[in-house]
Amino acid sequence: MNDKYVNIAGLKIAEPLYQLVDEDILPGLEISSNQVWELLSQLVMDLGPRNQDHLDLRDDLQNQIDEWLKISADNEFSEKDSLTFLQSIGYLVPEGPDFQVVTTNVDTEIAHLAGPQLVVPVDNARYALNAANARWGSLFDALYGTNIISENNGAEKTSGYNPVRGEQVIKYVNILLDDIIPIQNGLWNDVRSFEIQNSKLSFVMSDGSLASLVDSENFVGYTGDLSNLSSVLLQHNDLHIDLLIDPHDPVGTQHSASIKDVMLEAAVTTIMDCEDAVAAVDAEDKVKVYANWLGLMKGTLETAFVKGNEEIIRTLNDDRSYTASDGSEITLSARSLMLIRHVGAHIYTDVVTTESGGLIPETFLDAVITILASIHDINNQGFLKNSLQKSVYVVKPKQHGPDEIALSVELFERIEEAFGIESGTVKIGIMDEERRTTLNLKECIRAAKDRVIFINTGFLDRTGDEIHTHMHAGAMIPKPNIKSARWMVAYEDWNVDIGIATGLAGNAQIGKGMWAQPDEMLAMLETKHGHPYAGASCAWVPSPTAATLHSIHYHQTYVRERQRIIADRTHASINDLLSPPLLKDQILSSEDIQNELENNLQGILGYVARWVEQGIGCSKVPDINDVGLMEDRATLRISSQHVSNWLLHGLINENQVLKTMKKMAEVVDRQNIDDVGYTPMASDFENSFAFQAAMALIFEGREQPNGYTELLLWKYRKAYKANTLID
Numbered sequence: 001m002n003d004k005y006v007n008i009a010g011l012k013i014a015e016p017l018y019q020l021v022d023e024d025i026l027p028g029l030e031i032s033s034n035q036v037w038e039l040l041s042q043l044v045m046d047l048g049p050r051n052q053d054h055l056d057l058r059d060d061l062q063n064q065i066d067e068w069l070k071i072s073a074d075n076e077f078s079e080k081d082s083l084t085f086l087q088s089i090g091y092l093v094p095e096g097p098d099f100q101v102v103t104t105n106v107d108t109e110i111a112h113l114a115g116p117q118l119v120v121p122v123d124n125a126r127y128a129l130n131a132a133n134a135r136w137g138s139l140f141d142a143l144y145g146t147n148i149i150s151e152n153n154g155a156e157k158t159s160g161y162n163p164v165r166g167e168q169v170i171k172y173v174n175i176l177l178d179d180i181i182p183i184q185n186g187l188w189n190d191v192r193s194f195e196i197q198n199s200k201l202s203f204v205m206s207d208g209s210l211a212s213l214v215d216s217e218n219f220v221g222y223t224g225d226l227s228n229l230s231s232v233l234l235q236h237n238d239l240h241i242d243l244l245i246d247p248h249d250p251v252g253t254q255h256s257a258s259i260k261d262v263m264l265e266a267a268v269t270t271i272m273d274c275e276d277a278v279a280a281v282d283a284e285d286k287v288k289v290y291a292n293w294l295g296l297m298k299g300t301l302e303t304a305f306v307k308g309n310e311e312i313i314r315t316l317n318d319d320r321s322y323t324a325s326d327g328s329e330i331t332l333s334a335r336s337l338m339l340i341r342h343v344g345a346h347i348y349t350d351v352v353t354t355e356s357g358g359l360i361p362e363t364f365l366d367a368v369i370t371i372l373a374s375i376h377d378i379n380n381q382g383f384l385k386n387s388l389q390k391s392v393y394v395v396k397p398k399q400h401g402p403d404e405i406a407l408s409v410e411l412f413e414r415i416e417e418a419f420g421i422e423s424g425t426v427k428i429g430i431m432d433e434e435r436r437t438t439l440n441l442k443e444c445i446r447a448a449k450d451r452v453i454f455i456n457t458g459f460l461d462r463t464g465d466e467i468h469t470h471m472h473a474g475a476m477i478p479k480p481n482i483k484s485a486r487w488m489v490a491y492e493d494w495n496v497d498i499g500i501a502t503g504l505a506g507n508a509q510i511g512k513g514m515w516a517q518p519d520e521m522l523a524m525l526e527t528k529h530g531h532p533y534a535g536a537s538c539a540w541v542p543s544p545t546a547a548t549l550h551s552i553h554y555h556q557t558y559v560r561e562r563q564r565i566i567a568d569r570t571h572a573s574i575n576d577l578l579s580p581p582l583l584k585d586q587i588l589s590s591e592d593i594q595n596e597l598e599n600n601l602q603g604i605l606g607y608v609a610r611w612v613e614q615g616i617g618c619s620k621v622p623d624i625n626d627v628g629l630m631e632d633r634a635t636l637r638i639s640s641q642h643v644s645n646w647l648l649h650g651l652i653n654e655n656q657v658l659k660t661m662k663k664m665a666e667v668v669d670r671q672n673i674d675d676v677g678y679t680p681m682a683s684d685f686e687n688s689f690a691f692q693a694a695m696a697l698i699f700e701g702r703e704q705p706n707g708y709t710e711l712l713l714w715k716y717r718k719a720y721k722a723n724t725l726i727d
Contacts, residue, residue, distance in 0.1 A: 005353075008034065009041040011360075012353045014283030017290070017369075025294055025373050028381050031419060039418040040352065040368050044360045047411060051345055051361050054404050058346075059705060061436070062469065064089050069472035077473055079578040086439070086578075093402065093440050100503035101449045103427060105389040109337035110453050111507050113238050114537040114559035115268035116547040118336065119514070121618050122272040123280060123288045125295070125303040126314060130544055132296060133317045134267035135336045136242070137548030140251065141261075143169045146521035146545065161250055170255055173262055180236050180555040181218050186211040191257040194245070196226050199325040206256070221322035221330050233322050233330070237558045239551060240265040240332060242320075267547035269509070269538060270336035271429075272296065274366055275343045275397050276461075276633040277618035279611050281717045283351045286365075294373040296338055299383030316384050337393070338386050339429060339454070340374075342366035344398035345407075347710055364411065367394070371415050371426055378425065390422075393453060395429035398461070398708075400436040402447040409448050429454030429509075432495050433461035433634075434706070435469050439577060441498045455504065456511030456538075457495045459483065464637035467645050468707030470580040475649040477581045478588070478596045479642050490576035496535040496563075497571045505537075505563040512539040516630045518620055521549055532557040535566040542620075542630045593651055594660070599624050600639045601657070602664040604697060605681070607631040609668060609690040612716045614677050622671045624664075636697070636709045644701040657698060665691055689720040 005012040022033050068085055086092040120131040143149050144157075144165060149172065151157060155165040174188040183191070183203055190206040201219040203211045213219060220240065224230030234241040242263040246252040252260035272293060280286050295301025302315045317334035324330045343366055348359035374392040376382045387393070396408050405428070412426040428451045430437070430444055437444050445452055463482055470476075482488060492512070499510040512531040515524045524541075528550055531539035537559050541547045588596075602624040610616040620628040629635075646652045665681040665688075672678040681688040693716035697709055704711060 007355070009038040010355050011037055011041050011044075012355060012357070013037060014351045016283045016287045017351055020287050020291060020294075021369065021372070024291065025369070029372070029375055029379075031372070031375075035418065036368065036372060039415065040360075040364065043364050043368070043411065043414060044354065047364070047407060047414075048361060050407055051364075054400070054407065055346055055705070058400055061089060061091050062706070065091070065469060066472050069470065073472070073474075077580065077582065079575040082578045083574065091436060091439070093443055095442055096446060098501070099446055099449060101445065101452055101507055103450055103452055103507060104424065105391050106427070106453055106507060107337050107387050107389045107391065109268045110393070110509050113268045114532060115239060115554050116266055116541045116550040117509075117511060117538040118267045118270040118544070118547055119273055119277060119341075119540050120270060121277040122274060122292050122296075122340070123278050123285065123617070125292050125301055126305060128272055128292055128296065129301060129303060129314045129316060131267065131270045131272075132335050132338060134270070134544035134547050135265065135317075135334055136263050136320070137266040137544055137551070139173060139262040139264050139548060140166075140169050142521075142545045142548040143172055146549070147519070148172070148522045148525055148549070163254055166251060166254055170251075170259075176552065176555075177262075181234055181241070182214040183211050184214050189256065193257060194229055194232055196222060196229070196325070199327075201232065201325075203257075219325055221324040223322055231322075236555050239268075239554060264548055264551045265332075266551045267336045267541070267544065269339060271339045271341050271395055273341045273618075274370075275341050279615045279617035279713070279717060281714045282721070285615070286349070286351050290369050290373065293340060293370055294376070297373050297377045297382055297386060299385075318384070333385075335384065335386075339393035339395050340370050341395035341397060341429075342370070344708075344710075345404060346398065346705060346708060347714075363396075367411055367415055370394070371412075371421075372419065375419060375421065378421065390425065391453075392426045393429065394426055395431060395454060397431040398434060398706075399430065399444070400434050400706075401440050402443040405430060405444050405447040409451060412451065424450060427451050427453040429456075431458060431461075432456060433458035433465070435462070435465050438462065438491060438494065439574070441495065442502060445498070445502045445504075449502075452504070452508055454509040454511060455495060455499050456509070456536075456540075457492055457513055458634060459488070459513045460634035460638045462491060463488070464634065464641045464707050466580060467638065467641040468702075470582070471641075471645055471648060471702060473580050473582060475583040475651055476642060476645050477583050477586065478592070479600065479638065482581050485581040486576050486579045487581060490572045490574075490579075492534065493572035494574075494577060496566060497569075500535065500563055500567050501571075505535075505567075506560070509538045510536050510563075512536040514540040514630065515542060515546060515550075516635070517627065518542040518546060518630060519628050521546065525549055525552065529553040529556060532559045533562060535559065535563045537563075588651070593646075594656075597643065597646070597652055597657070597660050598664060600643050601661050601694075601698075602667055603629070603631065604636060604639050604643075605661065605664050605668045605690070605694050606671065607636050608694045608697065608713070609672070609678065609681065611636075611713055612690045612693045612720050613679055615717065624667065626671065633709050633713070636713075637707055640697040640701045640709060641707040643698050644707075647698070648702060654699070658695075661691070661694065661698070689716050692716065 004015040006018040118131040120127045149168050177188040191203045193204040195202045218234050220235045221233040232243040244261040246260040247258040249260035252258045320332045320334050322330040343362045347362045349362035377386045378390045428448045541550045606621040618632040621631040669680040681691040685691050696712045
């Protein structure tokens with residue numbers, strides 16, 4: 001671990017970061033190293049105290065809420081009393097007049113297109129490239145390789161191509177195309193070939209007749225010669241569909257119209273994550289994060305890996321070219337539009353410190369370095385373009401209320417001015433995942449009305465904050481029941497209602513949260529249609545395959561039309577939002593309580609073991625039933641806060657928790673037996689960094705600011721890297 005620092009502008013900069021900036025980021029930019037560090041130094045001096053004031057206010061408000069809940073413990077919880085109290089302490093701010101956002105220079109992918117959104121750890125180059133390249137996905141592969149297609153009646157997934165299964169895929173796709181791209185007086189199953197004449201697409205049907213599209217606007221273009229088509233490009237609900245034609249391909253030979261694949265425009269946008277999906281605790285880690293983002297902005301990022309016996313070099317995909325129906329040329333991006341998510345304001349780093357060794361807000365460092373790297377894209381110096389509108393899209397997590405968002409806006413303004421970037425270039429995505437932001441969402445959007453390009457709901461972090469905020473109100477209902485709780489339903493609707501009312505529809509994304517079961521694609525396909533139907537223009541998915549399948553939902557539901565309908569509905573109730581998910585008079589059996597405890601603790605241990613001892617911030621972690629779930633710090637927050645809540649209110653006790661943790665450690669050890677990088681916990685609990693970290697998250701979780709897990713994770717990860725156990 002490098003512990004050397006370079007002293008500049010009143011700062012001490014870790015040498016690897018200084019070298020990255022000086023040798024890799026700055027060449028080609030008309031900005032000096034001194035300018036970068038002088039800017040950061042000034043930001044720390046000018047804005048750092050306000051950042052700390054905001055954190056202190058969070059603690060003060062929570063302390064006031066805790067005391068109020070303790071005093072009110074003998075009375076039935078009242079939403080009316082809660083509203084009055086929150087207004088009196090400044091937690092709820094006065095709501096101003098109606099307004100509309102005025103953000104300009106927003107790329108089509110954000111302003112107009114509705115589709116899946118990936119969130120991926122940017123410290124993993126392979127994952128980042130896979131996500132960026134997931135703008136297009138093979139529908140045939142996504143169906144063939146997942147449980148959407150049954151393996152009954154000879155349709156098993158085999159080592160080679162199974163034509164029986166392939167036939168089921170073809171049948172599924174034909175039925176889908178009948179629904180979204182209908183043929184006049186015909187079905188896709190009867191198509192034998194394609195003809196393009198006078199800029200119109202026709203189909204040669206099985207009986208030799210010619211058929212046309214019900215909506216001729218669905219046809220956009222093609223590749224190949226008119227007499228020998230390689231592909232036919234269609235469009236529906238603003239998303240493209242590319243039919244690849246090859247009569248000599250094994251699948252094309254089987255398909256009645258020689259279609260070897262159907263490529264769907266899938267992950268329209270991707271969030272490259274520096275936050276919940278990443279385990280970055282020191283200079284070594286942060287340099288990897290920043291270097292990968294730089295590579296994405298310059299279009300030069302690549303990674304090598306071995307698949308089978310072959311080494312594969314993964315790079316960003318080139319754009320896709322077509323001949324339009326009128327004979328002109330069409331170029332479509334082959335890459336997701338990339339956003340970058342910074343860490344929260346509560347994280348302080350020693351990667352750069354003051355001269356005296358004082359830690360600085362890591363979100364300031366993220367802003368300076370990632371925006372600096374993005375100038376390569378803004379100035380068209382990159383090999384491949386990200387933003388055609390020359391914008392930088394920053395997603396800001398874990399902000400509490402409009403004042404914190406106003407500080408983020410000022411931070412971006414200061415960086416733009418210092419780097420000579422046009423004002424308004426850096427846009428902001430507002431994560432609606434903290435209770436004070438939810439309740440004040442309209443004013444939060446107002447604080448960034450000329451920069452906002454994104455709001456979204458996040459069930460897990462939002463629930464973790466809900467539990468922590470109401471820690472003293474009583475015991476919470478079991479975690480699986482929270483999704484259908486009164487406040488959660490209101491929260492999801494409230495976000496969309498306010499987003500539409502403030503003009504985000506057609507100008508910015510309104511997003512929904514993650515599907516957490518990457519192997520359960522049939523369940524996702526049957527469930528996640530609810531997100532576009534709810535008016536969300538994007539929703540998170542855990543993999544490129546999931547993005548391809550989720551894109552089907554945006555063909556089945558036209559989000560723009562849904563948003564127009566939703567605009568006229570009755571606004572979600574703030575009283576419902578103020579109703580915490582309390583157990584109240586509901587009685588849980590001892591078996592129910594123990595099962596819930598085991599589920600929570602197994603998930604905590606499974607995730608923390610990889611985070612602390614392998615530096616993996618997001619991965620598919622087997623749950624207690626060996627079902628793989630995508631886990632990140634948001635899932636850890638809700639689970640640890642839930643256990644802390646039940647401990648506080650006596651549903652469980654410390655001995656029970658410790659005994660269950662040891663039992664679940666054995667389960668997690670068994671689940672990771674084939675992982676050569678995994679260190680078992682059960683063989684030495686006292687010397688297991690992972691087990692001790694999980695213990696701290698449970699028994700110290702109530703004292704953690706807003707129930708966040710970062711401070712403890714950082715502490716134990718750093719201790720593990722230094723191989724020094726914590727007393």
